[in-house]
Amino acid sequence: ELKVEQNPLFLSMQEGKNYTIYCNYSTTSDRLYWYRQDPGKSLESLFVLLSNGAVKQEGRLMASLDTKARLSTLHITAAVHDLSATYFCAVAEYGNKLVFGAGTILRVKS
Amino acid sequence: DSGVTQTPKHLITATGQRVTLRCSPRSGDLSVYWYQQSLDQGLQFLIQYYNGEERAKGNILERFSAQQFPDLHSELNLSSLELGDSALYFCASSEQSSYNEQFFGPGTRLTVL
Numbered sequence: 001e002l003k004v005e006q007n008p009l010f011l012s013m014q015e016g017k018n019y020t021i022y023c024n025y026s027t028t029s030d031r032l033y034w035y036r037q038d039p040g041k042s043l044e045s046l047f048v049l050l051s052n053g054a055v056k057q058e059g060r061l062m063a064s065l066d067t068k069a070r071l072s073t074l075h076i077t078a079a080v081h082d083l084s085a086t087y088f089c090a091v092a093e094y095g096n097k098l099v100f101g102a103g104t105i106l107r108v109k110s
Numbered sequence: 111d112s113g114v115t116q117t118p119k120h121l122i123t124a125t126g127q128r129v130t131l132r133c134s135p136r137s138g139d140l141s142v143y144w145y146q147q148s149l150d151q152g153l154q155f156l157i158q159y160y161n162g163e164e165r166a167k168g169n170i171l172e173r174f175s176a177q178q179f180p181d182l183h184s185e186l187n188l189s190s191l192e193l194g195d196s197a198l199y200f201c202a203s204s205e206q207s208s209y210n211e212q213f214f215g216p217g218t219r220l221t222v223l
Contacts, residue, residue: 033211042112042200043214088153095166096141096204098212100153 002027002093006101014109016078021104023072023089031092032072034063036085037103043088047074079108113137114215116201122221128189131218135182135203141165142184143204143212144176148197159184160206191222 003026013019023032031050035043047056049065049072056063060083062075072089086105090098113136123129135142144156155168159178170176173191178184188195198217204210 035214040219042216043202045211045213048211090153095158096143096210096212097155097158097166097168098143098145099155102152 002029002091002099004089004091004099004101006089006104008104009102010105010107012107012109013076013079015080018078019076021074021076021087021089021106023074023091023101025070025072025091025099028067028070029091029093030067032065033090033092033098034072034074035088035090037088038085046087076106079106081108081110084108112213112215114201114203114213116199116215116218118218119216120219120221122223123191124223125191125193127191127222128187129191129220131186131188131199131201131220133184133186133201133203133215135184135201136213139203139205139213140182141204141206141210142178142182143202144170144184144186145200145202145214146197147200147217148194151197153200156186188220193222196220196222 005024034046047063052067054065086103088103090100115134140161143158147153156170158166176186200217201215202212204212
């Protein structure tokens, strides 16, 4: 059974600082997704990572995938308050079933 | 806006009752997925339909059922509701059955009293 672990589960950081969220998964998969969720809202797709070594960047967020280590990272550069949200990684199991991590609650303090 | 629509947005009902949640996928998407989000279980995959047929099943209770209609909209039926069924239910859609990004609807918040 595929398990997905995120850490940390809660992250409080100052504006302007850098930090990384980690996502480990237990079995082989060729697709990993990062989503953002604001309180009471839906899931917004951030990144789709399809191959080993894939790196994608959008604004202050950069995601990478190491399929051999079964590890993905979401790096936040020079955090701003607008990035405050919950971030989920999700790994695709057989077919297109997504298994989600527990989520990382990010709070950026000004 | 992902293009996936769900109704109703909120639903409050009593234990033992039955409710139906509705989802319309993005135009052109053939696959529909249902997920449940709760504080204790997190985000869990329930079931997937592709072009009217069930494709994958997850941790879906026997009291829950779903279907996808010829016009590709989907309904999730929840019966004999219990307090623990209170959750946010998301529908997502993708173009094909596999290897396609899933786009999530706004969700239906179900409260069972």
